[in-house]
Amino acid sequence: MLSQLILVPTFPLLSATLLLLVGRQMPRPLVTLLGVGSIGAAALTVVLLLPQWLANPEPVTVLLWQWFAVANFSIDVALYLDQLSIIWLCTITGIGFLIHLYSSEYMAGDSDYARYFAYLNLFVASMLVLVLADNLLLLFLGWEGVGLCSYLLIGFWYQDSTNGAAARKAFVVTRAGDAAMALGLFLLVAELNTLDIKAVTGAAQAQWSAGSTLPTLACALLFIGAVGKSAQLPLQTWLPDAMAGPTPVSALIHAATMVTAGIYLLARLNGLFVLAPDVMTVIAWVGVTTALMAAFAALTQFDIKRILAYSTISQLGYMFLALGIGAWDAGVMHMMTHAFFKALLFLAAGAVIACLHHEQDIRRMGGLRRTLVIPFWSFLIGSAALAALPFTAGFASKDLILLMAWASGEQGKWLWSLAALGALITALYSFKLIFVVFFGVPKTEPNHQPGWRMSIPLTILAALSIGGGLIALPLRDVLPLPNYEAEHGLVAWISAAIPIAGVIAAFVLFQRNGIASIAAVRSNLGHWLAAFWRSGWGMDTLYDRLLVQPYKRLAHWWRHEPVDVAVRLIMWVVSRSHWTVAATQNGQLARYVTVMVLGLILMLALVVRTPT
Amino acid sequence: MTAAMAVPMEHALVVAGLLFCVGLFGLMLRRNIIFMLMALELMLNGAALAFIAAGARWGNADGQVMFLFILTIAAAEVSVGLGLVLQMRRQIRSLDMNDASRLRG
Numbered sequence: 189m190l191s192q193l194i195l196v197p198t199f200p201l202l203s204a205t206l207l208l209l210v211g212r213q214m215p216r217p218l219v220t221l222l223g224v225g226s227i228g229a230a231a232l233t234v235v236l237l238l239p240q241w242l243a244n245p246e247p248v249t250v251l252l253w254q255w256f257a258v259a260n261f262s263i264d265v266a267l268y269l270d271q272l273s274i275i276w277l278c279t280i281t282g283i284g285f286l287i288h289l290y291s292s293e294y295m296a297g298d299s300d301y302a303r304y305f306a307y308l309n310l311f312v313a314s315m316l317v318l319v320l321a322d323n324l325l326l327l328f329l330g331w332e333g334v335g336l337c338s339y340l341l342i343g344f345w346y347q348d349s350t351n352g353a354a355a356r357k358a359f360v361v362t363r364a365g366d367a368a369m370a371l372g373l374f375l376l377v378a379e380l381n382t383l384d385i386k387a388v389t390g391a392a393q394a395q396w397s398a399g400s401t402l403p404t405l406a407c408a409l410l411f412i413g414a415v416g417k418s419a420q421l422p423l424q425t426w427l428p429d430a431m432a433g434p435t436p437v438s439a440l441i442h443a444a445t446m447v448t449a450g451i452y453l454l455a456r457l458n459g460l461f462v463l464a465p466d467v468m469t470v471i472a473w474v475g476v477t478t479a480l481m482a483a484f485a486a487l488t489q490f491d492i493k494r495i496l497a498y499s500t501i502s503q504l505g506y507m508f509l510a511l512g513i514g515a516w517d518a519g520v521m522h523m524m525t526h527a528f529f530k531a532l533l534f535l536a537a538g539a540v541i542a543c544l545h546h547e548q549d550i551r552r553m554g555g556l557r558r559t560l561v562i563p564f565w566s567f568l569i570g571s572a573a574l575a576a577l578p579f580t581a582g583f584a585s586k587d588l589i590l591l592m593a594w595a596s597g598e599q600g601k602w603l604w605s606l607a608a609l610g611a612l613i614t615a616l617y618s619f620k621l622i623f624v625v626f627f628g629v630p631k632t633e634p635n636h637q638p639g640w641r642m643s644i645p646l647t648i649l650a651a652l653s654i655g656g657g658l659i660a661l662p663l664r665d666v667l668p669l670p671n672y673e674a675e676h677g678l679v680a681w682i683s684a685a686i687p688i689a690g691v692i693a694a695f696v697l698f699q700r701n702g703i704a705s706i707a708a709v710r711s712n713l714g715h716w717l718a719a720f721w722r723s724g725w726g727m728d729t730l731y732d733r734l735l736v737q738p739y740k741r742l743a744h745w746w747r748h749e750p751v752d753v754a755v756r757l758i759m760w761v762v763s764r765s766h767w768t769v770a771a772t773q774n775g776q777l778a779r780y781v782t783v784m785v786l787g788l789i790l791m792l793a794l795v796v797r798t799p800t
Numbered sequence: 801m802t803a804a805m806a807v808p809m810e811h812a813l814v815v816a817g818l819l820f821c822v823g824l825f826g827l828m829l830r831r832n833i834i835f836m837l838m839a840l841e842l843m844l845n846g847a848a849l850a851f852i853a854a855g856a857r858w859g860n861a862d863g864q865v866m867f868l869f870i871l872t873i874a875a876a877e878v879s880v881g882l883g884l885v886l887q888m889r890r891q892i893r894s895l896d897m898n899d900a901s902r903l904r905g
Contacts (some may be wrong), residue, residue, distance in 0.1 A: 775898070775901030776898060776901070777836075777897050777898070777901070778827075778828050778829065778830075778831065778897070781824075781827050781828050782828050785824060785828070
C-alpha cells in the first residue's frame with residue numbers, strides 16, 4: 189500500500205541528477221520543465237496520495253531495501269508516513285513547487301540556470317528524505333543533504349567572495365550542531381541498539397525513567413543539532429548571512445522548510461523528549477530568548493532580507509517555545525503557517541528587489557504601494573500574518589503558543605511575558621517595513637512589473653497566509669497532548685491586542701518620516717543600542733574574538749610547522765657535515781698524501797704503543 | 801757475511817729510513833709529476849735497502865729476493881708512470897699535478 193510514496197523524493201532526485209550531469213547542454217525551456225516539473229510531479233503525487241491515505245490514516249512504512257547490517261544492528265532504507273510527516277510533505281512539495289515556479293522567472297536571466305535548479309531539486313529531495321525517513325540515520329542523511337544544498341545555494345553566486353564566506357559560515361556553524369547530533373545518535377545506538385524512530389521511542393520509554401541522566405544527555409545532544417539547523421541561540425549567526433543566496437532560496441530553505449528540520453526532529457522524537465523534562469525547559473527558554481533577541485535585531489536592520497532573516501529566527505524561537513512547553517501541535521501548526529507567510533514575504537521581497545534593480549536597502553525604498561501592487565498586497569498580508577493580527581494564519585498558531593505558554597506551569601507567566609514582548613516587537617518591525625518601503629515618498633522607481641510566474645505563487649501564498657489557520661491538522665494521534673488547557677479570558681484578549689498595539693506604534697513612529705525621526709534613535713544610547721542590535725547582539729564579533737581569531741592564530745603558528753623542527757635539525761646537521769667532509773676533497777694530491785702519511789703514523793703509533 | 805757486517809744493520813736502516821723520508825717529503829712537496837715519480841722511486845729504494853740490510857743481518861736470501869721484486873715493480877711502475885706523464889703532457893700541456901685534478905667536487 190502506498191508504494192507510490194517512493195515517487196515523491198525520486199522525481200526531484202532524478203531531475204537533480206539529470207540537470208547536474210547534462211543541464212549545461214539543455215535548452216532553457218527543458219531545464220525549466222525538468223526543474224519545476226519534477227517538484228510539480230512530486231506535489232501532484234502527494235495530492236493524489238492524500239485522499240487514499242486520509243481514508244485510512246494509519247502510519248505506513250514502505251520498506252525499500254536494507255541499507256546495511258552489522259552484527260545484530262541493521263539499518264533499512266524505509267519511508268515512514270504518518271500525520272506528522274504528511275504535514276511536512278505537503279508543505280515542502282506545495283511551497284516548494286510555488287517557489288520553483290517563481291524561481292523560473294526570478295532566475296531567468298542567470299547564466300547558471302540549470303545549476304540553480306539542480307541544487308534546488310536536490311534540496312527538495314534531501315528534505316523529503318529527511319521527513320520521510322523511517323530511522324534516524326536516514327533522517328541524518330537527509331539532514332546533511334539539506335545542509336549541503338544550503339551551502340551550495342548560499343554560495344550560488346560564488347564569484348563574489350563574501351557569498352562564499354557566508355556559505356562557509358553557514359556550513360561550519362551548522363556542522364557544530366550536527367556533530368552534537370551525531371554524538372546523540374551514537375549514544376542511542378550504544379544504549380538502545382536501534383535507530384528506528386518507533387523502536388527508539390519505545391525502547392527509551394521502556395528502559396529509561398523520566399528525568400534520568402541518559403535521556404537527558406541524548407535529548408540535549410539532539411537538541412543542539414536542532415539548534416544548529418534551526419538557527420537558535422547560540423548557533424543562529426549563520427542565518428542572517430545566508431541571505432547572500434538568491435531570494436527564492438532564502439524563501440524555500442532559510443525560511444519555509446530546511447530551518448524547520450530542527451522542529452521536525454524534536455516533534456518526531458517527542459516520545460524521547462518527554463523523558464527529559466529538564467531539556468524541555470531549556471528548549472522553551474532558548475526558544476523564547478531567541479524569539480525576543482532576534483525580534484530586537486530585526487527592528488534595527490536596513491537590509492530587507494536581513495529583516496526577514498531575523499524574523500525567521502524569531503519565529504523559529506516561538507516554535508521551540510511551543511515544543512518546550514509540550515504544546516507540540518501548536519509548534520507544528522506554527523511551522524506550517526510560518527512556512528506560508530514567510531515564503532510569501534520572501535517572495536514578495538524578491539519581487540521588490542528584482543523590480544528595483546537589486547536594491548535591498550529599505551532606506552532607499554518608499555512609496556511603492558502604487559507602483560508594485562501585487563508585491564504590496566502580498567507584503568501586507570504576509571506582515572499581518574507575521575505580526576499575528578487576528579483573522580490571519582499567523583494569529584491562529586502564534587496566539588495559541590502564547591496562551592499555551594501562559595498556562596504551562598509556574599514559569600509560564602515569565603515565558604508569556606517575554607513572548608508577548610517579542611510579539612509586540614514583531615508587529616512593530618514588520619509594519620515598520622511596510623510603512624518605510626511601501627508608503628512615504630517614492631525614492632526608487634521600479635523598472636518592470638513581476639510576471640505571471642511570480643504573481644501566481646504570491647497570490648496562492650497570500651491566500652494561504654490568511655486561510656491557512658483553518659486547516660485542521662490531524663495531530664491528535666502522533667503527538668502527546670499537553671496536560672493543560674490554553675488560557676482563556678483576559679490574557680487571551682491581551683495576547684490578541686498586543687500585535688494591534690505594535691501596528692499602531694509602527695504607524696505613529698514610521699508612517700510619515702521613516703526611521704530617523706524618532707528622538708530615541710538620535711540619542712547616543714539609541715545609536716549605540718541600534719548598532720548593537722543591528723549586529724545581532726554582537727554575537728558575530730563575540731565568536732570572531734572567541735573562536736575565529738584564536739583559530740587563525742593557531743593556524744598561522746602551525747603553518748611554520750613546529751613539529752618539523754626536530755626533523756629539519758637532523759637535515760641541517762647532515763647537510764653541514766656533508767659540506768665539511770666535501771671541503772677536504774679538494775683534488776690536491778699533496779694534501780691527500782700528507783693526510784695519508786699522518787694517518788699511517790697515527791696507526792703505527794697506536795700499534796707500537798699497544799702491547800700485543 | 802763478516803765482511804758485509806762491516807756496516808752495522810742500524811746504520812743501513814737509518815739510511816734506508818732517511819731515503820724513504822726524502823722520497824716521502826718529495827712526494828708531499830713537489831707538484832711536478834716527474835719529480836713525484838722520482839720521489840716514489842726513492843721511497844721504493846729506501847724500502848729495498850731495508851730488505852737488503854735485514855737479509856744481510858740474518859743471512860737470509862729472502863731479503864735479496866724481495867729486492868729483485870721491488871726492482872721489477874719499480875721498473876714496471878716507471879714505465880707506466882712515464883707513459884702517463886707523456887699522455888698528461890699531450891692532453892693538458894702541463895706537468896703540474898694540480899692542473900690534472902678535474903674531478904673536484
